[in-house]
C-alpha cells in the first residue's frame with residue numbers, strides 16, 4: 001500500500017502511532033500513569049483485554065440471541081489486547097491497525113494464530129474487506145485518536161463490512177467535559193494552546209495523543225445514512241475523565257430483523 005493512498009492527516013496519525021509503538025507500546029495503549037516506561041506487566045495488560053471483551057460480549061449476547069460467532073473485526077487492534085479476548089467468543093478474529101509496528105508486535109503476542117490474524121491497514125477506509133463480511137465490528141479507544149472526518153468515514157465502512165443483521169460496537173467521545181473551576185478551565189486552555197503552537201513550530205517533536213470528538217447526533221446520522229440502526233448510545237468511561245465518552249451499539253439493517 002503506497003504512502004500516497006493515505007491522506008496527510010492520517011499519515012501524521014500513523015507516524016505518531018509508529019513512534020509510540022516503538023517507545024512504550026503497552027503504555028501507549030493503556031496510559032496508566034503508574035505504568036509508564038515499560039511498567040505494564042504483560043499478563044495483566046492482556047488480562048485487561050479479556051475482561052473488557054468478556055464484559056461487552058456477555059452483555060451483547062444476553063440482550064440478543066442472534067449474534068453470529070463466525071467473524072469479528074477488531075478495528076485499531078494495537079498489539080492485540082482485545083483481539084485475543086475476542087478469540088474466546090468468535091471462530092475467527094481479524095485485527096487491523098494503521099501502525100506496522102503494532103501489527104508486528106501483535107503477531108509476536110499471538111497465542112492463537114489458528115483463530116486470530118492481524119492485518120496492516122494504512123488506508124482511510126476498509127477496502128481490504130468486502131461487503132457483509134463480519135458478524136461484529138468492534139472498536140475501543142481508537143476512533144478518538146483520528147480527526148473526525150476519518151472517524152466518520154470508518155464508521156460508514158463498519159456498516160458496509162458488517163453482515164446484514166450483524167452488530168457494530170464502538171466507543172467515541174462526544175465532547176470535552178468542563179473543568180470544575182474557572183481557573184482550571186483557563187489553565188487547561190492556555191496549556192493546550194502552548195502545546196499546539198510548539199507542535200506547529202516543531203519545537204515539540206514528541207509523539208502525542210490526538211483526541212477528537214464526534215457528537216452523538218453526527219454519529220447517529222452517519223450510521224443511519226450507511227444503513228444501520230442505532231440501538232444504544234450510553235455514557236462510559238472509555239476516554240478518561242476529561243471527556244464525555246459514549247459507547248455505541250448498532251445493527252446493520254437486513255438479515256431478517258426489522
Ligand SMILES: C[S@@+](CC[C@H](N)C(=O)[O-])C[C@H]1O[C@@H](n2cnc3c(N)ncnc32)[C@H](O)[C@@H]1O
Pocket residue numbers: 010013017028029030049075076077078079080081082096097098099102121123139140141142145146
Ligand atoms: C489506544 S490504541 C487501542 C488499541 C486497542 N483497541 C486496545 O484497546 O487495546 C489505538 C490503536 O489504534 C490504531 N489506529 C489509529 N488510527 C487508526 C486507523 N486510522 N486505522 C487503524 N488503526 C488505527 C493505533 O495504531 C493504535 O494501535
